[in-house]
Amino acid sequence: MGLGNDVSNLPKGIHRRWDLPEPALGALWDSILMDECHKTQLLSQAVMNFTVRPKVSRDVIPLHGVILLVGPPGTGKTSLARGLAHRVSQLFHNSRMQLLEVEPHSLTSSAMGKTQRAVSDLFSQSIAESAANGPTIVLLDEVETLAVDRSKLSLDANPIDIHRATDAVLVQLDLLAEQYPNLLFVATSNFPEAVDSAFTSRCDLIMEIPLPDQAACEQILRACLGGLAKTYPDVAGLIKSPRFGDCANACVGLDGRAIRKMVANALAVDPQTAINPNTLSIDNLLSAARYAKEQRIQRI
Incomplete structure (x- = not known):
């Protein structure tokens, strides 16, 4: 060390x-x-x-x-x-x-x-x-x-x-x-x-060092959800979803830190999901990504 x-x-x-x-x-x-x-x-x-x-x-x-x-x-x-x-x-x-x-x-x-x-x-x-x-x-x-x-x-x-x-x-x-x-x-x-x-x-x-492109957004989101799935196994299913690509596309324009925070925001979409992150859905991720981009545009 x-x-x-x-x-x-x-x-x-x-x-x-x-x-x-x-x-x-x-x-x-x-x-x-x-x-x-x-x-x-x-x-x-x-x-x-x-x-x-x-x-x-x-x-x-x-x-x-x-x-x-x-x-x-x-x-x-x-x-x-x-x-x-x-x-x-x-x-x-x-x-x-x-x-x-x-x-x-x-x-x-x-x-x-x-x-x-x-x-x-x-x-x-x-x-x-x-x-x-x-x-x-x-x-x-x-x-x-x-x-x-x-x-x-x-x-x-x-x-x-x-x-x-x-x-x-x-x-x-x-x-x-x-x-x-x-x-x-x-x-x-x-x-x-x-x-x-x-x-x-x-x-x-x-x-x-630019903002991540679509491919990088997909990698970051995949890595984040994969790490989360080590604790909450059902989250792994989101990576295999046919709509996973839509989530990655929705992240274009966000930086890597914002993408990971977006996943945290998706987990806090309602008390039920916050209590049991295994219930996280693609719709939760899409909503959180869109909101994160809206907030970024407003700050700019």
Whole structure:
């Protein structure tokens, strides 16, 4: 077991630390259903960070060791990033690799200069120390919190400090790229338009994680119902129903998280079904899927 469940005595800004490989993270990689070609590209880019960067001058290939995953909420970017760390570590059998998860909101402060200092300390001390001890992957979730687009800052919420915090991120990325070729950042963003262009210019790969297509929706729904059927066996019959495809089609436009929550909502359609999920029906699923899509459209 890695250190993922041990969050005590971690430096400010580090939410969690994992020793790799970690099978629990590998399960996350497998759970994200997307084009396998894109998964292979993502894995290959991450592996190249640890093979090519230490050997080739940045004058030849200016790698920064940064991958950015963008896409709507619920598409699995964070899970994919965690699973990627596990998969990369599996390919380097003799290396002790770690995954650090950054909590960006813990670094922000309304006090002038404190956010900038917290960001600088995190990168130059905590992350650098880990990289000095061995190959390290850092997950920067919601990176727009730390690298906000400076061109869009208003006069609200202490923009000078936010501006300086973004400057600090960029400076530290450059310094760490020079000093630690065994360091890889995997950043995520639900709002890539809010990320500073100077940050995106430093990314070696920007990959969009889209909403699942019909085939992926079917796989997610099948996996969810199959898991539910381990406890409530009658649910398995829904997967074999001739109308199962209609349910999958009704899920198109939802993200993977929303599809699984939709199944939970279908179980709560009435007290009888909630008491005995074995009575779940295709009609329950269709109604829940349509409602979930209506709510999504309203939010948009």
